[in-house]
Amino acid sequence: MKAFHPEAQWFDEARFGIFIHWGPYSLREIEASWPLVAQDNRVISVEDYEALADEFNPENYDPKTWAHAAKEAGAQYVVLTAKHHDGFCLFDTKTTDYNAVQRGPKRDLIAPYVEALHEVGLKVGLYFTTIDWHDPDFATIPIAANIQSPKPNVYDPLRWWDFHKRFVEQLRELLTNYGRIDLFWFDVPGFGADRWRSSEVKQMMLNLQPHLIINDRLPGVGDYETPEQFVPLHPPEEWWETCMTMNHQWGYHSDTSTYKSPVTLLNTLLEVATKGGNLLLNVGPRPDGTWPEPALERLKVVGSWLAHSGESIYCTKRTPEHYPPSFYGPMTVKDNTVYLHMRDIPRLPIEVRELGGNVQNVRHVKSGNPLQYNLEVTHGFSGGSNGNYQVSRLWIDLSGVDLDDWNTVVAIEFEDKPVWQLQKR
Known part of the structure; x- marks a missing residue:
């Protein structure tokens, strides 16, 4: 249809x-x-x-x-x-x-x-x-x-x-x-x-x-x-x-x-x-x-x-339904960019988990200013059929950002399309 x-x-x-x-x-x-x-x-x-x-x-x-x-x-x-x-x-x-x-x-x-x-x-x-x-x-x-x-x-x-x-x-x-x-x-x-x-x-x-x-x-x-x-x-x-x-x-x-x-x-x-x-x-x-x-x-x-x-909002797509929660808020996607929507004032750096891909840039959408971030990758073994795995954690610092009264949006730009699942090593 x-x-x-x-x-x-x-x-x-x-x-x-x-x-x-x-x-x-x-x-x-x-x-x-x-x-x-x-x-x-x-x-x-x-x-x-x-x-x-x-x-x-x-x-x-x-x-x-x-x-x-x-x-x-x-x-x-x-x-x-x-x-x-x-x-x-x-x-x-x-x-x-x-x-x-x-x-x-x-x-x-x-x-x-x-x-x-x-x-x-x-x-x-x-x-x-x-x-x-x-x-x-x-x-x-x-x-x-x-x-x-x-x-x-x-x-x-x-x-x-x-x-x-x-x-x-x-x-x-x-x-x-x-x-x-x-x-x-x-x-x-x-x-x-x-x-x-x-x-x-x-x-x-x-x-x-x-x-x-x-x-x-x-x-x-x-x-x-x-x-x-x-x-x-x-x-x-x-x-x-x-x-x-x-x-x-x-x-x-x-x-x-x-x-x-x-x-x-x-x-x-x-x-x-x-x-x-x-x-x-x-x-x-x-x-x-x-x-x-x-x-x-x-x-x-x-x-x-x-x-x-x-x-x-415009031209964006929904995240895959099978993708587990990685960020405690709404998300939209456009090509190589993932948008995080924060309707509450964050008390700590934002954490995004299990989202694979090479991060090129993280920015505050309203101002266009780049944001400080830290990427951690953890490797492990789950046993059973899952075998070896890796989990990524992206921490984004919003200190000093002019937060929106309703919804502050952060854009994570990847080198290629983001990977929406746990990746085997």
Whole structure:
């Protein structure tokens, strides 16, 4: 499960992206789309929800500001909800009048977003749900109760295929009208690959943009896995990405008390990176198009740290799973360099054990300054089948170093790739 096109390999190096959930629902500070199918404590009727499309008028929408904020945060890509489950399209489409050009905003909101990301060199992602609760033809095939359309359900498979044609046409519009798109983030399949004709749909998309990356929520054909709102204890072997909110919901909400702390977000980013994945961190813009201050404040903290120590996150790999603990903290690896992440102030010189190879340099990543170190190699005999062995101990002195408030990173540079196991003599 991963894309093989050379221009798609950036995804396995990005490590950090920004998710954006934005639409008419932001006017009522409710979650994106889900109130439409809420069985209990419904906060809004279907009619009132869909009428929000005419109220939605983001007069302060400036995607260039978004792009610069994402860039300064250290993100490598951004994903915006082009269409959520409610069926409202932020883009110009000929398939429905329930879109931003014909309703409230009276303009295409995707085109300037794509252009802004291109200008600052960020990869462009579009969220596009498979289900559509506005389209009456979607409600003609039985589906799971928790994602059933709020529109009247009438069993008519031929009508469902009419919906599917519009689904495919909207994908074609997004991939032909806006220039280069790097990633498509599908959501909530509901049916299997046969019902969605996933292989045909993906091939159509790749025919239009061969470099495209597609997540696993277009059933059966995804390039990477998408755990949501948690970091897996045992991460997938192939490409993966955790998507996560900064507060309690994806769409905008003014309550600041539920935001995760900057340290919590940094810890999550580090955990994801040490496990070889990407973190897609969500921002829910206000109805007027501006980003909430609590979100901006947290992104600035993340970006500030990545500005001086991001090399220990971007393009890194996880350590081998079979490798025994040699350092009491998170580790990342890039080619011939091993990065040690210290979230606590060390009281003694750092000890790294059982890591073979010729050490060329040890440095403090934030300052670039070399660090004093001492390498010890012990030989012994364990008996049995293990025979002769050698154990290396590397001691690194951090006295006099300007330690980071959250995470001080030390880079150990080897002459060749480090050896991740006990070596027989």
